[in-house]
Amino acid sequence: MGYEISLLTFMGISIIGSLSLNLITGFCGQVSLGHVAFVGIGAYTASILTKADTPFFVALLAGMLLAGTFGVMVGLASLRVRHDFLAITTMGVNFVFLGVVREQEWLGGELGISSIPDPGFGKLGFLALVLGCVILVALLSFQIRRSWMGYVFEAVSGDEDTARMLGLDASHYKLIAFALGTALAGLSGGLYAHHVRFIFPDSFAFVESITLLAMVVIGGNGSILGVILASALLSVLPQWFQFIGDYKLLLYGSLLFVVMRFSPGGLAGLAQNLFLKSKKYFALKENQ
Amino acid sequence: MSLLDIRNISVRFGGVHALEEVSLNLIQGEILGLIGPNGAGKTTMLRVITGVVRSNKGEIDLEGELLNNLPIHARVRKGLGFAQQLVRPFREMTLVENVALAAGAKQTLHPWRSMFRVERREALRESLKWLAMVGIEDAADSFPNAVPLGYLKRMEVARVLALRPRMLLLDEPLAGLNQVEASAFADILVELNRQGQTILLIEHNLAEVRRICSRLVVLDNGRKLAEGIPETVLNQPSVLEAYIGQGTVHAEN
DSSP states (O other): OHHHHHHHHHHHHHHHHHHHHIIIIIITOOOOSOTHHHHHHHHHHHHHHHHTTOOHHHHHHHHHHHHHHHHHHHHHHHTTOOHHHHHHHHHHHHHHHHHHHHHOGGGTGGGOBOOOOOOSSHHHHHHHHHHHHHHHHHHHHHHHHHSHHHHHHHHHHHOHHHHHHTTOOHHHHHHHHHHHHHHHHHHHHHHHHHHHSOBOGGGGOHHHHHHHHHHHHHHOTTOHHHHHHHHHHHHHHHHHOHHHHHTHHHHHHHHHHHHHHHOTTHHHHHHHHHHHHHHHHHHHHHHO | OEEEEEEEEEEEETTEEEEEEEEEEEETTOEEEEEOSTTSSHHHHHHHHHTSSOOSEEEEEETTEEOTTSOHHHHHHTTEEEEOSSOOOOTTSOHHHHHHHHHTTTTTSSTTGGGGOOOOHHHHHHHHHHHHHTTOGGGTTSOGGGSOHHHHHHHHHHHHHTTOOSEEEEESTTTTOOHHHHHHHHHHHHHHHHTTOEEEEEOSOHHHHHHHOSEEEEEETTEEEEEEOHHHHHTOHHHHHHHHOTTHHHHHO
16 A cells, blocks of 8 residues: 555656646747756755754745746746747756755765655645645646636747737736746645655656656646656656656657657647547538 | 837947938828838837837937837837738637737736736727728637738738827738728728827839828938929939939930
């Protein structure tokens, strides 16, 4: 039972991570290849603070704030560079993060931070907390999508210059996407650190950024339910099958390629296509 | 009364003078035609007005307020409505959604607050009216890829109108349309003008320009060549020369 609870907790944390990237990449169209750096910032901040006897929720919040602050800084870069260049810049952010934490003694260097305190909710309690966060983040995503903010994100994602011509402050909206997305990444980091209670630089390696991106793209860029489903699957598969863990980069890379090539809308796009086709099929049958 | 006052605008791209000391004004209620041969600097002028291109020198003044240092979106919020030469619809949105995004300008003014504003029906309803105004309400729920260019050009104007701008700045709205479509489109502009809309029009279709513009400014090689009512300006030898090439006027003489 303990294993299943732990697996579900990890799944929930992954969902928060991918939904947070979905706000930036899926909703607002800003590709980020270094999102796990912000998960890392949240994880390191929260861990250091709880180890210094700060209450768990305060530490979690501080992790979100710091991740969000760095997120806005990277967002400022997104005002200067776009598309492929933004992808490369954000990829750089991931490597800078790793470079810094590996070398800093007070961040534990290569060995990372261990004996992170137990928040004290029990395994089931912690799972409930994580699932509560998943629900809140999902609700926030739905709210953004149905609001005028989501409408503007869609426009900025489609054609930023035209959005400006319609009086939309595209820069401000992009910064909001980065602030929210990275702060929530910080949340998933803080939860992750207190779930495994041991973090080290490799927990936030580049391959983890690709994993998050794969979850978003495979689920369907921008689709909330699709992304939840894809991250649920992709987070537990490597835990169930050891060989998937060994070939993660190869497998997720190939999956990304296959989805981009055959179903750019991801799982959500696939489902929608099937739905439309079946509707047409039945309509045709009725007519006959 | 002058709505937009443009004074001594100069723009250099590297060593090229795209605009040199050009001044012009847009008067409330008129259709001003900004014409000139290719490369004269018309589009550059429009881009300076909207803020896409920053001028090296000169001032842009909207009823006493200097626009020079404002970003594009802020100028649009002040009442500049700009329709681009190449249509750029949001391809993932239907035509009516494209327009509604502009019609809901109030909802999107404050980015953080926009997260709590959900109601879109009002903006969609209003957008249908704008689409009807330009005569394409039948395609309201179509996606941009499914309608012809003429529809997209009209949608672009409907989208700008939905911002309720104090002036319309149009860059070759008739380009790519056949004569019937162009005429119909020009009629829409006349009708808008009749309802009080001030329009600055860049256009190569001189027949339509002559027909609908109340005043013309001619640019050539980045300089202002002539200004006045269409009949006078279009018969001026220097204008003919700029358009048709040197020697023509002499040959006619």
